Amino acid sequence: MSSFFSRLKQGLSRSRDTLAQMVPGGAVDALSEEGWIDIEDGLIMADCGAELSGQLVQKARKRRGASVVALKESMVSMIPEATAVKFADSGPFVLLVVGVNGTGKTTTIGKLATMFRQQGKSVLVGAGDTFRAAAVEQLAVWVERAGADMVRQHEGADPASVAFDTVQRGVARNYDVVIVDTAGRVQTDRGLMDELAKVRRVITKAYPDAPHEVWQVVDGGTGQNAVVQVEKFREVAGTSGLIVTKLDGSGKGGIVLQLSHKFGLPIRYVGVGETLEDLMEFNAEEFISGLLPDYSE
DSSP states (O other), X not given: OOHHHHHHHHHTHHHHHHHHTTOOSOTTSOOOHHHHHHHHHHHHHTTSOHHHHHHHHHHHHTSTTOSHHHHHHHHHHTSOOOOOOOOXXXXXXXXXXXXXXXXXXXXXXXXXXXXXXXXXXXXXXXXXXXXXXXXXXXXXXXXXXXXXXXXXXXXXXXXXHHHHHHHHHHHHTTOSEEEEXXXXXXXXXXXXXXXHHHHHHHHHHHSTTOOSEEEEEEEGGGTHHHHHHHHHHHHHHOOOEEEEEOGGGOSOTTHHHHHHHHHOOOEEEEEXXXXXXXXXXXXXXHXXXXXXXXXXX
Protein backbone atom coordinates (compact mmCIF):
# COMPACT_ATOMS: atom_id res chain seq x y z
CA MET A 1 0.00 0.00 0.00
CA SER A 2 1.48 3.36 -1.00
CA SER A 3 2.21 5.95 1.68
CA PHE A 4 -0.11 8.28 -0.25
CA PHE A 5 -3.06 5.91 0.04
CA SER A 6 -2.18 5.08 3.65
CA ARG A 7 -2.42 8.76 4.63
CA LEU A 8 -5.68 9.12 2.73
CA LYS A 9 -7.16 6.04 4.37
CA GLN A 10 -6.09 7.21 7.81
CA GLY A 11 -7.54 10.65 7.17
CA LEU A 12 -10.90 9.17 6.18
CA SER A 13 -11.04 6.76 9.12
CA ARG A 14 -13.89 8.53 10.92
CA SER A 15 -16.07 8.50 7.82
CA ARG A 16 -15.17 4.86 7.14
CA ASP A 17 -16.04 3.90 10.73
CA THR A 18 -19.45 5.53 10.30
CA LEU A 19 -20.12 3.36 7.27
CA ALA A 20 -18.61 0.22 8.82
CA GLN A 21 -21.25 0.30 11.55
CA MET A 22 -23.95 0.11 8.89
CA VAL A 23 -22.46 -2.01 6.08
CA PRO A 24 -22.85 -5.74 6.79
CA GLY A 25 -21.13 -8.75 5.28
CA GLY A 26 -18.12 -9.12 3.03
CA ALA A 27 -17.24 -7.19 -0.07
CA VAL A 28 -18.45 -9.83 -2.52
CA ASP A 29 -21.48 -11.08 -0.59
CA ALA A 30 -24.86 -10.28 -2.11
CA LEU A 31 -26.73 -8.08 0.35
CA SER A 32 -30.22 -8.55 1.71
CA GLU A 33 -33.00 -5.97 1.54
CA GLU A 34 -32.22 -5.01 5.13
CA GLY A 35 -28.53 -4.76 4.31
CA TRP A 36 -29.19 -2.28 1.51
CA ILE A 37 -31.40 -0.20 3.80
CA ASP A 38 -28.55 -0.09 6.33
CA ILE A 39 -26.10 0.97 3.61
CA GLU A 40 -28.39 3.75 2.46
CA ASP A 41 -28.72 4.99 6.06
CA GLY A 42 -24.93 4.83 6.46
CA LEU A 43 -24.37 6.88 3.33
CA ILE A 44 -26.82 9.50 4.56
CA MET A 45 -25.02 9.63 7.92
CA ALA A 46 -21.73 10.15 6.05
CA ASP A 47 -23.35 13.15 4.32
CA CYS A 48 -23.83 11.76 0.84
CA GLY A 49 -27.32 13.26 0.99
CA ALA A 50 -30.61 11.37 0.95
CA GLU A 51 -31.24 11.68 -2.79
CA LEU A 52 -27.75 10.61 -3.87
CA SER A 53 -27.61 7.80 -1.30
CA GLY A 54 -30.80 6.36 -2.72
CA GLN A 55 -29.50 6.63 -6.28
CA LEU A 56 -26.20 4.93 -5.38
CA VAL A 57 -27.97 2.02 -3.71
CA GLN A 58 -30.37 1.56 -6.62
CA LYS A 59 -27.50 1.64 -9.10
CA ALA A 60 -25.42 -0.84 -7.06
CA ARG A 61 -28.33 -3.27 -6.72
CA LYS A 62 -28.60 -3.48 -10.50
CA ARG A 63 -24.95 -4.42 -10.89
CA ARG A 64 -23.75 -7.99 -11.03
CA GLY A 65 -23.37 -9.40 -7.51
CA ALA A 66 -25.24 -6.57 -5.79
CA SER A 67 -22.50 -6.33 -3.15
CA VAL A 68 -20.21 -3.77 -1.53
CA VAL A 69 -17.98 -4.11 -4.59
CA ALA A 70 -20.95 -3.09 -6.73
CA LEU A 71 -21.52 -0.12 -4.42
CA LYS A 72 -17.89 0.97 -4.81
CA GLU A 73 -18.14 0.72 -8.60
CA SER A 74 -21.33 2.79 -8.56
CA MET A 75 -19.72 5.48 -6.41
CA VAL A 76 -16.60 5.73 -8.57
CA SER A 77 -18.61 5.86 -11.81
CA MET A 78 -20.74 8.83 -10.70
CA ILE A 79 -17.74 11.11 -10.00
CA PRO A 80 -16.87 13.17 -13.10
CA GLU A 81 -13.31 12.68 -14.27
CA ALA A 82 -11.22 15.79 -13.77
CA THR A 83 -9.19 17.01 -16.72
CA ALA A 84 -5.60 18.00 -16.03
CA VAL A 85 -4.92 21.63 -15.18
CA LYS A 86 -3.88 23.29 -18.42
CA PHE A 87 -0.97 25.69 -18.14
CA ALA A 88 -0.60 28.33 -20.83
CA ASP A 89 2.17 28.08 -23.43
CA SER A 90 2.93 31.72 -22.75
CA GLY A 91 1.91 33.96 -19.89
CA PRO A 92 0.89 32.87 -16.39
CA PHE A 93 -1.76 30.40 -15.31
CA VAL A 94 -4.00 32.54 -13.08
CA LEU A 95 -5.80 30.82 -10.21
CA LEU A 96 -8.38 32.59 -8.02
CA VAL A 97 -9.01 30.89 -4.66
CA VAL A 98 -12.26 31.56 -2.78
CA GLY A 99 -14.21 30.25 0.20
CA VAL A 100 -15.85 31.10 3.50
CA ASN A 101 -14.02 31.80 6.76
CA GLY A 102 -12.41 28.86 8.52
CA THR A 103 -12.03 26.47 5.61
CA GLY A 104 -8.24 26.46 5.70
CA LYS A 105 -7.97 28.57 2.55
CA THR A 106 -4.77 30.43 3.47
CA THR A 107 -2.95 27.23 4.40
CA THR A 108 -4.23 25.54 1.25
CA ILE A 109 -2.86 28.34 -0.94
CA GLY A 110 0.50 27.97 0.78
CA LYS A 111 0.51 24.25 0.05
CA LEU A 112 -0.49 24.82 -3.59
CA ALA A 113 2.34 27.33 -4.00
CA THR A 114 4.75 24.76 -2.57
CA MET A 115 3.48 22.06 -4.94
CA PHE A 116 3.83 24.29 -7.99
CA ARG A 117 7.35 25.31 -6.94
CA GLN A 118 8.28 21.65 -6.52
CA GLN A 119 7.21 21.20 -10.15
CA GLY A 120 9.78 23.83 -11.11
CA LYS A 121 7.28 26.61 -11.78
CA SER A 122 7.73 30.25 -10.78
CA VAL A 123 4.88 31.32 -8.50
CA LEU A 124 3.47 34.71 -7.52
CA VAL A 125 0.83 34.97 -4.77
CA GLY A 126 -1.44 37.95 -4.19
CA ALA A 127 -2.42 38.52 -0.55
CA GLY A 128 -6.00 39.57 -1.18
CA ASP A 129 -7.24 39.01 2.38
CA THR A 130 -6.46 42.61 3.35
CA PHE A 131 -8.84 42.66 6.32
CA ARG A 132 -6.82 40.31 8.50
CA ALA A 133 -3.15 41.14 9.04
CA ALA A 134 -2.69 37.68 10.58
CA ALA A 135 -3.85 36.03 7.37
CA VAL A 136 -1.31 37.99 5.31
CA GLU A 137 1.50 37.11 7.73
CA GLN A 138 0.50 33.43 7.73
CA LEU A 139 0.46 33.43 3.94
CA ALA A 140 3.83 35.20 3.83
CA VAL A 141 5.40 32.40 5.89
CA TRP A 142 4.10 29.75 3.50
CA VAL A 143 5.14 31.74 0.41
CA GLU A 144 8.66 32.30 1.70
CA ARG A 145 8.97 28.63 2.65
CA ALA A 146 7.82 27.65 -0.84
CA GLY A 147 10.34 29.91 -2.52
CA ALA A 148 7.56 31.88 -4.19
CA ASP A 149 6.98 35.65 -4.36
CA MET A 150 4.13 37.71 -2.95
CA VAL A 151 2.27 40.94 -3.64
CA ARG A 152 0.85 42.63 -0.57
CA GLN A 153 -0.55 46.02 0.30
CA HIS A 154 -1.44 47.80 3.53
CA GLU A 155 -4.09 46.42 5.87
CA GLY A 156 -7.57 47.42 4.68
CA ALA A 157 -6.46 47.97 1.08
CA ASP A 158 -8.92 47.29 -1.72
CA PRO A 159 -8.73 43.54 -2.47
CA ALA A 160 -9.51 44.20 -6.14
CA SER A 161 -6.47 46.49 -6.30
CA VAL A 162 -4.28 43.72 -4.87
CA ALA A 163 -5.66 41.26 -7.42
CA PHE A 164 -5.08 43.66 -10.31
CA ASP A 165 -1.51 44.46 -9.26
CA THR A 166 -0.72 40.78 -8.72
CA VAL A 167 -1.91 39.69 -12.16
CA GLN A 168 -0.22 42.65 -13.88
CA ARG A 169 3.08 41.81 -12.21
CA GLY A 170 2.63 38.13 -13.04
CA VAL A 171 2.21 38.98 -16.72
CA ALA A 172 4.99 41.58 -16.83
CA ARG A 173 7.54 39.30 -15.16
CA ASN A 174 6.36 36.15 -16.94
CA TYR A 175 5.55 34.01 -13.90
CA ASP A 176 4.29 30.49 -14.60
CA VAL A 177 1.58 30.57 -11.92
CA VAL A 178 -0.28 33.46 -10.27
CA ILE A 179 -2.46 32.63 -7.27
CA VAL A 180 -4.86 35.29 -5.98
CA ASP A 181 -6.07 34.87 -2.42
CA THR A 182 -9.37 36.39 -1.26
CA ALA A 183 -10.79 37.15 2.16
CA GLY A 184 -13.00 34.46 3.61
CA ARG A 185 -16.60 35.58 3.41
CA VAL A 186 -20.03 34.28 4.32
CA GLN A 187 -22.08 33.58 1.21
CA THR A 188 -25.07 35.47 2.66
CA ASP A 189 -23.15 38.77 2.95
CA ARG A 190 -24.19 40.60 -0.22
CA GLY A 191 -21.55 43.32 0.12
CA LEU A 192 -18.66 40.88 0.40
CA MET A 193 -19.97 38.73 -2.43
CA ASP A 194 -20.26 41.82 -4.65
CA GLU A 195 -16.64 42.60 -3.76
CA LEU A 196 -15.65 39.09 -4.83
CA ALA A 197 -17.36 39.60 -8.18
CA LYS A 198 -15.35 42.82 -8.54
CA VAL A 199 -12.10 40.96 -7.84
CA ARG A 200 -12.89 38.53 -10.61
CA ARG A 201 -13.72 41.36 -13.03
CA VAL A 202 -10.47 43.25 -12.48
CA ILE A 203 -8.43 40.07 -12.93
CA THR A 204 -9.96 39.73 -16.39
CA LYS A 205 -9.17 43.38 -17.13
CA ALA A 206 -5.57 42.84 -16.11
CA TYR A 207 -5.24 39.70 -18.22
CA PRO A 208 -7.93 38.58 -20.70
CA ASP A 209 -9.15 34.97 -20.24
CA ALA A 210 -8.04 35.05 -16.60
CA PRO A 211 -8.74 33.68 -14.11
CA HIS A 212 -8.15 30.36 -15.83
CA GLU A 213 -9.46 28.48 -12.81
CA VAL A 214 -11.48 29.44 -9.71
CA TRP A 215 -11.03 26.90 -6.94
CA GLN A 216 -13.27 27.00 -3.90
CA VAL A 217 -11.96 25.65 -0.60
CA VAL A 218 -14.69 23.86 1.36
CA ASP A 219 -14.55 22.51 4.92
CA GLY A 220 -15.68 18.88 4.65
CA GLY A 221 -17.00 18.97 8.20
CA THR A 222 -19.66 21.59 7.47
CA GLY A 223 -21.91 19.04 5.78
CA GLN A 224 -24.96 20.35 3.97
CA ASN A 225 -23.88 23.97 4.44
CA ALA A 226 -21.05 23.24 2.01
CA VAL A 227 -23.65 22.62 -0.71
CA VAL A 228 -25.17 26.07 -0.11
CA GLN A 229 -21.71 27.67 -0.15
CA VAL A 230 -20.72 26.14 -3.48
CA GLU A 231 -24.05 27.08 -5.02
CA LYS A 232 -23.60 30.76 -4.15
CA PHE A 233 -19.88 31.05 -4.87
CA ARG A 234 -20.31 29.34 -8.22
CA GLU A 235 -22.94 31.93 -9.12
CA VAL A 236 -20.79 34.91 -8.10
CA ALA A 237 -17.19 33.81 -8.72
CA GLY A 238 -17.62 31.10 -11.35
CA THR A 239 -16.19 28.24 -9.28
CA SER A 240 -14.55 25.73 -11.62
CA GLY A 241 -13.10 23.25 -9.12
CA LEU A 242 -13.26 22.28 -5.45
CA ILE A 243 -10.74 21.59 -2.71
CA VAL A 244 -12.33 19.78 0.24
CA THR A 245 -10.35 20.16 3.48
CA LYS A 246 -10.50 18.89 7.08
CA LEU A 247 -11.90 15.49 6.15
CA ASP A 248 -9.80 13.92 8.90
CA GLY A 249 -11.77 15.73 11.61
CA SER A 250 -15.19 14.58 10.48
CA GLY A 251 -17.25 11.50 9.69
CA LYS A 252 -18.76 13.38 6.76
CA GLY A 253 -16.53 12.26 3.90
CA GLY A 254 -19.59 11.52 1.79
CA ILE A 255 -19.98 15.28 1.22
CA VAL A 256 -17.29 14.94 -1.47
CA LEU A 257 -19.58 12.68 -3.48
CA GLN A 258 -22.58 14.92 -2.97
CA LEU A 259 -20.73 18.05 -4.09
CA SER A 260 -19.26 16.31 -7.10
CA HIS A 261 -22.61 14.85 -8.15
CA LYS A 262 -24.71 17.94 -7.58
CA PHE A 263 -22.50 20.48 -9.31
CA GLY A 264 -20.50 18.36 -11.75
CA LEU A 265 -17.35 20.17 -10.62
CA PRO A 266 -14.01 18.39 -10.43
CA ILE A 267 -12.61 17.76 -6.96
CA ARG A 268 -9.05 18.98 -7.41
CA TYR A 269 -7.62 18.17 -3.97
CA VAL A 270 -8.73 16.78 -0.62
CA GLY A 271 -7.18 17.68 2.72
CA VAL A 272 -6.84 15.04 5.45
CA GLY A 273 -4.39 16.72 7.83
CA GLU A 274 -2.17 19.69 8.56
CA THR A 275 1.04 18.83 6.70
CA LEU A 276 1.89 19.56 3.07
CA GLU A 277 1.59 15.86 2.22
CA ASP A 278 -1.96 15.78 3.60
CA LEU A 279 -3.27 17.92 0.73
CA MET A 280 -3.68 15.29 -1.96
CA GLU A 281 -4.61 15.38 -5.59
CA PHE A 282 -8.04 13.79 -5.81
CA ASN A 283 -8.33 10.29 -7.22
CA ALA A 284 -11.89 8.94 -7.26
CA GLU A 285 -11.04 5.25 -6.95
CA GLU A 286 -8.54 5.74 -4.13
CA PHE A 287 -10.91 8.10 -2.31
CA ILE A 288 -13.80 5.62 -2.43
CA SER A 289 -11.49 2.78 -1.37
CA GLY A 290 -10.48 4.87 1.64
CA LEU A 291 -14.07 5.78 2.42
CA LEU A 292 -15.65 2.32 2.35
CA PRO A 293 -15.02 -0.38 4.99
CA ASP A 294 -12.04 -2.58 4.17
CA TYR A 295 -13.51 -6.01 3.53
CA SER A 296 -11.27 -8.65 2.02
CA GLU A 297 -12.47 -9.82 -1.33
